[in-house]
Amino acid sequence: MAQRTERTGGKGGTRPKLSVIVYGRDVQGLLGATLDSVADQLPPDAELVTAAVGEVAQSVAEPYGGTVVPLPPGTSDAAARAAGAGRAGGTWLWFVHAKDRLPTGAPRALLDRLTEVESAAAGVDVVLADHVRSTWRTTGGSGADAGRLARLGRRELPLGEASGLLRVTPLLGNRAVRAAFWHEHGAALSDLDASFDDRTAEMFAARATLVLAERIACLEQAVLDVRQLRPQSLPPVTAEQRYGFVTAYEDLQRLMERQETPAGPRAVLYDLMATESMRTVARETMPSAVAREFFHRASAAAVRWRPEGYRHPAGLEGVRRRLLEEDAYPKYRAFQSANHKRRDLRAAVRTRKKQFGTKVRDVRYQRALRAPADPGLAVFSAYWDRGASCNPAAIAAKLAELAPHIRPVWVVSAANEPLLPPGTEHVVPGTRRYWEVLARAKYLVNNVNFPNAVVKRPDAVHLQTHHGTPLKKMGLDQLAYPTASKGLDFDALLARVDKWDYSVSANSHSTRMWEHAYPSRYVSLDHGYPRNDVYYSAGAAEIRSVRDRLGIAPGRRALLYAPTHRDYEAAWTPRLDLAALSERLGDGTVLLVRGHYFYGGAASPLATLRRSGHVIDVSAYDPVEELALAADALITDYSSIMFDYANLDRPIISYADDWETYAQTRGVYFDLMAEPPGHVARTQDELTQLLATDAWCDEASAKARDRFRRRFCEFDDGHAAERVVRRVFLGEPEEALPPVVPLDARTPAPTPEEATR
Incomplete structure (x- = not known):
């Protein structure tokens, strides 16, 4: 580890915006x-404060610079946080436990x-973010x-209007708190009951920040990587610490009572208290006497704090709640034992049925694989069985023209069956006919991969069409980026790649990247x-027909806004203030807004804007190529x-408000900021200025686009x-195929303006 230079944050001695307070012993x-x-990613407007408990932690912290607050052995985490906050100079405080880590890009994303x-x-006192978890064997x-x-x-809301935020994992590292707010409520957040162990104290403080905050804001990105230590490596939990868990929840209820918190959050907290208390009894190993006393205290708390008019949940959970309120510990244990036996029996029956069904399927599938392939049968799929679209759909259409003998x-998927064009022959995944068709087909075409269970028979042809030119890292190149590769089984991925016979490419860049990211023996088809x-x-x-279907009046400028998926977001939220942008651009412009297909199940955040007529939500519109034809220009990231x-040789504007974060967390093959397809806007003001003038379609834009087209088209x-x-x-x-037409000899489709002449 290299020697670190002193960093206190803030330019020219000004107050830093964020104090990152690392606290605790060297666990x-x-x-x-x-x-x-x-330290490796501390921005200039942030400072590092280390509240180091014990001499070992102090010796580790010293070389990193910043402010080191030495604390004696045995100092609790709550006291260490208080000591660190007392020496912090930032406007906002971010508490990071000494065992946890910050994912790449987290400080910058939080500061933004x-x-x-x-x-x-x-009035925002707390900004709440997501987190990931790592163990000794898994990362992120x-x-x-x-x-x-x-x-x-x-949005920024008080807890009374966002009760569900109490269910966000109660950590202090997944939230930033305003320093003035923390100091105002420091006693309530740090001077805690002596029976609280460090985990309980953090739970209390984390939820108390939400109760005390005037308003709360959110960030979907994960800003903390929590190291989950093996329970066997930690000190045993004492009986008093067990009981302190119930005390902490009661203290939170009293805090809500003093704050006159609305009924919604109080009901959520009550549910959490009851559920987590019963979960502790069911899952934690405690001596019988301790478990009985814990249940008794949890029962008293459940009765004491039950909200007026509260109704028990339905089903088994409702039975458990009643037994808790009755303080019926022996009945609860008997109920749990009987329920476990029933669950085990049902699981065994389901397993036997599944195993039998899998064996039957495998026998039929293997029998069908032994039969000759059908040279007139081609199986097509796109985007994980979402329907007929993308490159596979274009190939199928041309197949009907040039090779009608191939069916x-x-x-x-069953959910997307109704969206198919009438008369489209299809199969639903998992059905008997699905496996028969896959086994007999001579050709299998997909823009992603077929499932692992699909066998590559020697006389079949697998055609991988892909579904985009790669800017972001793909395949094996994702190994160095945990945020992008979480959940990926690279061995299984390579086994799927080994089934490819052909890989379609749109440009030499893609050809090289595919060969690097997906190394195998397939033939690259440099055909476009x-x-x-x-x-x-x-x-x-x-x-004109597409624009009419979309409701775009003649003469109006249509801008297609199509941002990409971010691996750290679970649902799509526009990064632009679309209402402000559409208002600034006026009635002459309509925004076509398309969320990424990964968010297909998410509720649209555009409902209010749609009613204005200035914004059209085209997230569910297919094919996307029609949207491109209808648009005068593209805004994307x-x-x-x-x-x-x-x-199309039409203007493209790159809205790159988080380029550095995206590049660091997802990984990219080239610097888009150095080689953009047109103008780049880093803020909404810059984007608005471009679109409100003629700069969006000026000569500089055309020159950048020409360079981009020559490389990637x-x-x-x-x-x-x-x-x-x-x-x-x-x-x-290859030599008999139509040669590629040189770029200068191509004639793209007319622009919307040209189409009205």
């Missing part, structure tokens, strides 16, 4: 890695959100809080993306749609689908 030698994760909060709303496992945070979006069958053919074949009538849209010329069909399905040699 299992983890403090150094914690401080590395902070704090800046938004300070400029947008008064996702938490369960992203959905709750995403539902609040970019396409689509794999479509079939889905982009329409950008050269569509005429004025088609463009890092989405691969920019590479496709560039074929290399093989897209309107004949990609024909080349793929002739090469793969008709077996024609």
Whole structure:
């Protein structure tokens, strides 16, 4: 570890915006890695304060600079936090336990959100964020809080209007608190009951911040990586510490009573108290006498704090609640034992049924695989069985024209069956016919991968079309980026890649990246993306028709806003203030807003704006190529749609408000800021200025777009689908295929303005 220089934050001696307070003892030698994760990415407007408990922690902390607060051995975490806060100079405080880490980009993301909060709303005392968890064997496992945070979006609300935030994991490291707020309530947050162990004390303080806060803001990104230590490595929990858990919940109830907290949050806290108390009895190993006393105290608290008019949950949970309130510990234990036996029996029956069903399926599938492949059968799928779209759909359409003897069958999930064009032959995943069709098909075409269970028979042809030009790291290149690769099984991924016979590419950049990210023996087809053919074949009538369907009046400028997915977000929230932007641009402009398909199940945040007529939510509109044809310009961040849209030779504006964070957390193949497809806006003001003047379509924009097109639209010329069909399905040699038309000789579809002439 290199020697660190002194850093106190703030430019020119000004007060730092954020104090990162690392506190505690050097638990299992983890403090150094914690401080590395902070110091390696500490922004200029932040400072590091280490409240180091014990001489070992102090010796580890000294080389990192900042402010080191030495504390004697045995200092509790609550006291260490208080000592660190007392020496911190920041406007906001962020408490990070000595065993935890900060994910890449977390400090910058949190600071950016704090800046938004300070400029947008008064009275925000707490900014609540997501977190991930790591163990000795896993890294960065996702938490369960992203959905709750995403539902609040970019609003700032009091707890009374956001009761569900009490269910966010009660950690101090997943929230920043305003320093003045912390100091005002320091006694309530630090001078805690002696029976509280460190975990209980943190739970109390974390939830108390929400109860005391005037308003709360949220950030969907994970800003903390919690190290879950093996229970066997920790000191045993004493009986008094067990009872302190109930005391902490009662203290929170009293705090709510004093604060006159509305009924909603009080009911949520009551549910949490009852549920977590029973979970402690059920899951924790306690001596019988301690478990009985714990149950007794939890029962008294449940009766004492039961909200007026409260109704028990339905089902088994309701039975447990009644037994708790009755203080019926023997009955509760008997009920739990009987319930476990019933659950084990049902699980055994389900397992036997599943095993039998799997065996039957495997026997049928293997029998079908032994039969000759059907040379006239091609199976198509796109986006994990969402329907007929993207490159597979364009190939299927050209197949009907050039090779009508080959029958396409689509794999479509039951939920998406109603969206298929009438008459489309299809199968539903998991059905008997699904496995029969997959086994017999000569051709399997997908823009992602087929399931692991699909066998690569020697006489079948697997065609991987992909679904975008890669800016972000893909495949094996994601290994170095835990946020992007969480949950990925790279061995299984490579096994799927080994089934590919052909990989479609739109440009030399993609060809090189695919070969690096997905190393295997497939043949790269440098033929262009079939889905982009329409950008050269569509005429004025088609463009007018799409705009009519979307309700875009003639003469209005249509801007397509299509941001990409961020791995740290569970649901999509527009990064732009669309209401302000549409108001500034006026009646002459309509915004077509498309959320990423990963968020297809999320409720749209655009409902209010739709009613104004200035914004059209096109998140569920397919195909996306029609939206591109209808748009006068594209606004995106890092989405691969920019590479496709560039074929139209229309303006592209990159709204890159979080480029550094995205690049660090997701990983990228090139610096988009140095090689953009047009103008780059880093703030909404910059974007508004571009769109409110003629700068969005000026000569500088055209020059950047020309360079971008020459690099990334290399093989897209309107004949990609024909080349793929002739090469793969008709077996024609490369030299017999239609050559790629040079860029300068191509004629893209007319612009909306040209289409009205």
